[in-house]
Amino acid sequence: MKREPRRPSDTVKIAFEEDFVVLPISAILPVHTLRKTVKASQKYRQITASVREVGLVEPPVVARDKSKSGTFLLLDGHLRIEILKDLGITEVECLISTDDEAFTYNKRISRLAAVQEHKMIRRAIERGVPEEKIAKALDINVQSVQRKVRLLDGICEEAVALLKDKPCPIGVFETLRKMKTLRQIEAAELLVNANNYSVAYISAILAGTPQSQLIDASKSKRLKGLTPEAMARMESELSRLQEAITSIQDSYGKDHLQLTVVKGYLAKLLGNGRIVRYLMTHRPEFVGEFQTIAEMTSTLPAELS
Template sequence: MGGKEERRTVGSAFEATGLRVPLDRIQPLRVVGAKTRRSSKYAQIAASIAEVGVIEPPVVARHPTERGRFLLLDGHLRVEVLRDGGETDVLCLIATDDEAFTYNKRISRLAAVQEHRMILQAIDRKVPEERLARALNIDIGTLRQKKRALHGVCPEAIEILKDKPVSLGVFALLKRMVPLRQIEAAETMAGMNRYSKGYVRAILAATPEAQLVPDAKPKAVKGLSAEQVALMERETAQLDREIKAAEQSYGPDHLRLVLARGYVAKLVANARVARWLQQHQPEMLTEFRKIAETDIAAA
């Protein structure tokens, strides 16, 4: 190298500036059905846009063959709310990579941890609580509960659960455990792909008193004796060991699954391929989309 340090550049994932794009030039990659339109998440997004506008711009990629058209990678609900409201265009981020599954998996789902951080950021920016509650379509009491949701939960457990479908009640139960036990509980939840409050309550019931925070002993579980609770503790510890052993053995299979899912996702993200499948093999296209939308990390 002649003593000279090699300089490497990292390409940007987005174009330097946003672009206001007409809605009729944006091609969705999935259909927002009637059930989704009736969901609380759709109502929440509609209320947020009505109150404070579009905070997070949709992500689009330039169409590979049709000049002036764009593929919608992230923000399907936001775009549909704007269409329903009679808007004609929206400010978008222009991605330099059209791998739709990447954005759909990493951006579009607002988990409890992400929502908590968004609320704190809005409060730091001096957004009034009343306005923020209206934007989220919730009352002030619920907003304040969400704001305090992660107080007492260790950062490592939060990191494990940051993109998981965890309710606020789960965090309330985790707070009753010491940090190390919180991490073990979060790893067990992720390993078993179970995030319900009832499941975490069972983990709490099987937690030895030494791993509970002071004055946070779980209430006696109805129908269980002390011996049965002790048995649950031993079985939970065994389950933890089995999960860790499984994690060491499934790596190669998981890698192959990720690669296969990525290939299928690229196929259905290609407008020409998706159009051909829709015309000739609609059932196969439906199954391919299910595969592309599979959460490999939770599978």
């Protein structure tokens, strides 16, 4: 059987030129300017420290300027290029895009979560990289590196699995460490369900944790601004919240499916003129309710959608 020739629209266009190219930084034209406050940011200091210690890890992305030979448009890496200039570096290895669409590639990249960063640092130390060098590369002190290394000490595997790709600050794990295994899992589930990974929220969960579920059950919980009576109320309210969440999780899929079917059925009914006239005559109060349900775009309450 003879194969049909491939149509031009079926061909896959290569997004980048095959080889990296070393370019003079003076030939690279930024497509936007950096804010004046950028150089004062922690991110700028960290990337500067990393470039100084280990070099440029991710090459800038450029496109050839079709209007002027020998110049290139900077698509991604404005911060890195500015840092190289500050460090007195005049050349940089670049990846050349075959398309001059100026979007930020980094928006398609998921940033390292705390657990992932912990594993990266542990791996570097196991390979013999000194803590001092890691600290310089990340622009943090050695004590912070040591905290990141100990991040998962005392944290159960189930809680780690729930939070491994979540943006949790170190303080979240330090608070989890005060809880027993089962409570750690419950707390991690609460964080995920609320999509809230702040230290303030995990502190509230700790305040609502019964004394018997803490590692040191003999040590009284003391949280600034909370009386023992307030903590007791929080324990009760948090327990009810967990029960409610569990109940919703158990029935959510079935309820959502039923509501979707009902929406479709009501939309079909309201599309029938005879049925609408009958309802308007005999049950006018139903029409508005049916219309509201049929036009729903979300099954969440209005305040949450």
